[in-house]
Amino acid sequence: MRIVNQVVNSDTVRASTWVMAAGTALDAMAITTSDDAAAQEFAQVVERHRPQIFRFLLSSTRDVDLAETLTQECFLKAHRNWGSFRGESSAMTWLMRIAINLQKDHWRNRRMQFWRTTRTNSVDLDEASEWLPSGESSIEQQLLAKERVKQVWTAVKGLSERQRTVFLLRYVEEQELSEIAAATGLSEGTVKAHLSRAVARVRLELGGRR
C-alpha cells in the first residue's frame, strides 16, 4: 500500500511539475505575444505621428538636425515608457508633451552652458520663408506671400517659449485648445491668454491692428 502511495505521489508530483512547466511556457508565450503586440502597436504609433512631431520640433527650433535628434529622443523616451502609457490622453498628445519637455530641457541646458561655444544650425528667416508651395498664384503673389511668411517667422521668433509653442500647435498643427492644454500641461484659460498675446504680436508684425 505504501509502495502504491509512493507511486501515486511521484506520478502526481511529476504531473504537477509538467503542468507547472507547461503553464510557465504558456505564460512566457503570452508575454512574448503581448510584447510583440506592444512593439507592433508602438511601431504604428511611430509611423503615424513621427512626421508631425518632427514638424513641430522643426518649426520650434528652425534646425533640421536638432529637430531630428529631438524627435529620436522623443520616441526613445516614449518607447521606454510605453508600458506606463494608460491612454488617458491620445498618443499624439502624450508624444507632443514629451517633445515639448525635451525641447524645454534642450534650451535650458543651452542656457546653463552659456560658457561653451555651442554651434547653432538654426536657419535664418529668409531660408525658412523660402518653403512655400507655388500653387497657381503669380510671381508677385508668391513674393508677397513669402514676405508675409517671413514676417510671421519674425514675430514667432520674438515670442516667448510658451507663446511660441501654443501658437505653433494652434496654427501649424491645427490642434484644439483642449489638446494644446493637455500637451502643454496648462489650463485652457492660460492657453487662450498665451495664444491671444501671440496673435497680437503676429498681427503687429504684419502691420495690422493689435
Place this chain on the structure above:
Amino acid sequence: MQRFDDNTDGLKEQVVDFEDAEFEEALKNFKSSVHAWSDAAYSRPRTVAREVRVRSWRLAAGWALGCVLVAGSVSGGLMERHHRAELARIAAQQRAVEQARQLQQQQARAKITDEVLLADVDSAVSRQVPDAMEPLAQMMADDETK
C-alpha cells in the same frame, strides 16, 4: 453727419475684414510653408552613417594615439629605470673594486708595518744577557746553529 458716420463705420468694418482676411491668408501661407519645409527635411537623405564613420575613424585614431602615448611613456619609464639600475650596478662594482683595492693596500701597509716593527723589536732586543743566563743563551745559540 449721421450718414457720414455710418459710412465711416462701414469703412472701418471693411478694413477690419480685409486685415482679418490678410491675417488668415498669412497664417495659411505660414502653415503651408512649415509643412513643405518639414516634408522636404523629413524625406531628405540622411547623412548619419557618414558622420558615424567619420566619428568612428576619429575615435580609432584617438585610441591609437592614446595607445602609442601610453606605450611610449611606459617603455620610456622602463628604459629609464633599467638605465638607473645599470648605473647603480656599475657604481656598486666600482665601489667594490675600490674597497678591495683599499683593503689590499691596508693589508700591505699592515704587513710592512708588522715586519718593520719586528725588525725594530729585533734590533732593539738586547744581545747581552746577564751572566746567570749565559748557559741558557749558549744553548739557544747552539740550537739555532743546529
